[in-house]
Amino acid sequence: MRLGIVGAGWAGLAAAVQAVQNGHQVTVFEAARTPGGRARGLEITLPEGRSVTVDNGQHILIGAYTDALRLMRTVGVDPDTSMQRLPLTLQYPDGQGLRLPDLPVPLDVLAGILRNRAWPLRERLGLLRAALGWKLTGFVCADTLSVAELCAGLGPHVQAELVEPLCVSALNTPAQQASAQVFLRVLHDALFAVRGGSQLLLPRADLGALFPQAAVAWLQAHGATVHSGSRITTLQQDGPGWLLDGQHFDTILLACSSTEAARLATPLNPGWAATAEALHFEAITTVYAWAKDARLAAPMLTLRPDARQPAQFVFDRGQLGGPAGLLAFVLSASRGEREALQAQVLTQAQAQLGLQLQAVQTVVEKRATFACTPGLQRPPRQIAPGLQACGDYIEGPYPATLEGAVRSGLAAAQALTR
Numbered sequence: 001m002r003l004g005i006v007g008a009g010w011a012g013l014a015a016a017v018q019a020v021q022n023g024h025q026v027t028v029f030e031a032a033r034t035p036g037g038r039a040r041g042l043e044i045t046l047p048e049g050r051s052v053t054v055d056n057g058q059h060i061l062i063g064a065y066t067d068a069l070r071l072m073r074t075v076g077v078d079p080d081t082s083m084q085r086l087p088l089t090l091q092y093p094d095g096q097g098l099r100l101p102d103l104p105v106p107l108d109v110l111a112g113i114l115r116n117r118a119w120p121l122r123e124r125l126g127l128l129r130a131a132l133g134w135k136l137t138g139f140v141c142a143d144t145l146s147v148a149e150l151c152a153g154l155g156p157h158v159q160a161e162l163v164e165p166l167c168v169s170a171l172n173t174p175a176q177q178a179s180a181q182v183f184l185r186v187l188h189d190a191l192f193a194v195r196g197g198s199q200l201l202l203p204r205a206d207l208g209a210l211f212p213q214a215a216v217a218w219l220q221a222h223g224a225t226v227h228s229g230s231r232i233t234t235l236q237q238d239g240p241g242w243l244l245d246g247q248h249f250d251t252i253l254l255a256c257s258s259t260e261a262a263r264l265a266t267p268l269n270p271g272w273a274a275t276a277e278a279l280h281f282e283a284i285t286t287v288y289a290w291a292k293d294a295r296l297a298a299p300m301l302t303l304r305p306d307a308r309q310p311a312q313f314v315f316d317r318g319q320l321g322g323p324a325g326l327l328a329f330v331l332s333a334s335r336g337e338r339e340a341l342q343a344q345v346l347t348q349a350q351a352q353l354g355l356q357l358q359a360v361q362t363v364v365e366k367r368a369t370f371a372c373t374p375g376l377q378r379p380p381r382q383i384a385p386g387l388q389a390c391g392d393y394i395e396g397p398y399p400a401t402l403e404g405a406v407r408s409g410l411a412a413a414q415a416l417t418r
């Protein structure tokens with residue numbers, strides 16, 4: 001079939017690769033000049049004048065991202081060399097924090113929790129009891145429950161040093177507003193499903209090189225067409241097929257943002273478009289800051305955020321294949337303006353890391369992810385016969401993640417019909 005794909009983010013590219021492998025004739029339209037969508041490379045200039053490619057936002061992958069990792073290999077990227085694999089560690093600048101040893105599941109979780117003496121014994125035992133309870137109920141809970149409600153019985157150290165950082169980094173939604181059901185699913189797949197699922201994979205290449213650019217090269221080498229700088233403005237029915245800005249296709253995949261998909265789909269399925277339009281979003285801010293001798297104790301450290309010191313994590317890009325001295329501070333579910341956030345992070349770096357840094361670039365992605373709230377209704381994949389959508393926001397068990405986007409793209413490609 002002649003397949004038209006709107007959007008070359010990770011979902012659209014995953015769908016395109018799978019569709020080519022399934023024998024379809026694929027054309028991808030991407031509005032931006034570079035592929036990758038919300039996970040792409042970005043050029044910045046260091047204070048010393050050198051240009052380097054970083055990311056529009058620091059990303060973390062985990063060992064449980066099996067489909068994203070498989071797809072990287074398909075398009076010729078080796079995850080073992082392009083990312084640094086670390087055991088799940090939530091290490092603070094003072095050296096404290098949870099560290100999981102390299103043991104089979106669930107012994108790694110058990111040992112990691114029991115050995116973390118910074119948490120009182122009763123809190124560690126309380127967490128293990130709660131984890132056993134979640135396992136016994138199959139990691140399923142009421143759809144209406146928030147993460148804060150699910151974890152209300154856990155001790156304050158566990159809440160502050162495990163639940164909150166995990167919740168905000170995985171769901172990009174504060175624990176009081178985040179869906180407990182999605183959180184449990186992430187915990188299950190990351191911590192309790194397969195050995196190594198919880199391992200952190202920190203990119204050593206920029207996000208563009210990690211998948212999108214290689215995917216475009218692979219697609220072109222396999223006969224597909226990718227148009228960049230090509231924003232689709234109209235979608236119309238054309239007999240049994242479709243017209244995308246006047247070009248005929250047998251079947252269409254909308255792999256663009258939920259708002260763009262809703263705009264294009266409104267005349268064809270207003271109910272679907274209304275569900276997509278009803279999603280709310282959370283921002284993520286990444287502050288790149290630099291000092292000649294800045295070096296962290298580990299490639300990634302957890303910080304202690306509060307209202308005036310908003311970063312939850314900091315990454316040492318120098319230890320991740322980037323320029324020495326360049327740090328990336330991550331502010332998930334961030335609120336406020338760029339300048340103010342940047343100034344607060346520089347103060348936080350001084351207070352929590354003892355580093356006097358110079359700001360290099362601050363990227364605020366206002367619509368980084370959908371707000372992953374309890375009972376959220378997400379639009380299904382199918383819009384109309386021969387018209388599907390894919391992306392991290394489509395109905396599914398995961399929050400907005402690269403793996404969620406990739407799996408949604410693969411599912412759409414496998415389900416192609418006229």
Ligand SMILES: Cc1cc2nc3c(=O)[nH]c(=O)nc-3n(C[C@H](O)[C@H](O)[C@H](O)COP(=O)(O)OP(=O)(O)OC[C@H]3O[C@@H](n4cnc5c(N)ncnc54)[C@H](O)[C@@H]3O)c2cc1C
Nearest residue numbers: 007009010011031037038057059060232256391392401402
């Ligand atoms: C700062 C930040 C940090 C993040 N951190 C993590 C993390 O650590 N781990 C993780 O797993 N996930 C993370 N995410 C989430 C992850 O990046 C997204 O879930 C994923 O990239 C979504 O991919 P997608 O293909 O569904 O959508 P998108 O990336 O939004 O792709 C949609 C594409 O469609 C294009 N488009 C839109 N309209 C049109 C049109 N009319 N015509 C043609 N093209 C169009 C857009 O330009 C875009 O390229 C983060 C996101 C951000 C922003």
